[in-house]
Amino acid sequence: MTQARNQILFRVWGKGGETRGAFHQVDLVSQLIADRFPDYRAIIPKSHNTRTVVGTDAFLQAVRVAQLFARDNANIVRLKIEPNGDTGVGNLHLTANSAEMGNSKNELDAMVEGDDLEIDFDVRYLIAVLSQIDEEQVVLETTQSNRPGTIRPLGLGDEEFLHVVMPMHPPR
Structure with missing residues (x-):
């Protein structure tokens, strides 16, 4: 280096x-x-239904709190993304559950464009990517609860920084 x-x-x-x-x-x-390496571009979503812009530090802090509760539940954190009409202002709710400790619920103000969505991610992967972003805001783009999402710093192009995060299915 x-x-x-x-x-x-x-x-x-x-x-x-x-x-x-x-x-x-x-x-x-x-x-x-x-051998030929698989075409990684095939898993990168080409479009999104929901675009959420949120403060990086606030998102990371909320995810770290959720991790304390998510450990007992396969490290799953649920993100509930809610736009509030045409204003673009919305909310990002983070929820994690623990049989022993109870529940963690956080609500963050966010700029949300698109549809409501609930999606589960592995909290460790969110921490890993958010810890690497120095910009003030991060963009989370999603399509459906069972499809990959992308995370990148606001203002940077996909060629500069793009992280694909796969959704999880909660244990039954």
């Missing part, structure tokens, strides 16, 4: 396709596979 560009430089050598990268005290060695 060059400090000026925050990049890891890899070298590929030998017939076996071994790659090696190093930065400070970290060495990373990998083996290239000969």
Whole structure:
């Protein structure tokens, strides 16, 4: 990784396709596979029915609180997205349940365009992506409760930062 560009430089050598990268005290060695890599673009949603813009820090804090309760319930946090008419102002509700601890409910103000939606995600994956976003606001785009959603910082294009998050189905 060059400090000026925050990049890891890899070298590929030998017939076996071994790659090696190093930065400070970290060495990373990998083996290239000969097969074609699946087309990852196939799982990226091409459109959305609901677009939610919310403060990154507030969203991350609410998700971290939900994690305390979600541990007993397969790490599931339910997001309920509600637009409020044509104003664009709406709400993002986060709910997590624990048989021992009770329930966690948080409500965040959000800019919501599109349809109402309830969707379940693994709270750990939301924390992982939100922890990497430095911008003030984040965009969550969703289609249906059983389809992947995308998360990215507001103002950045898909080529700069795009995270696909798969929905979960709650245990029965």
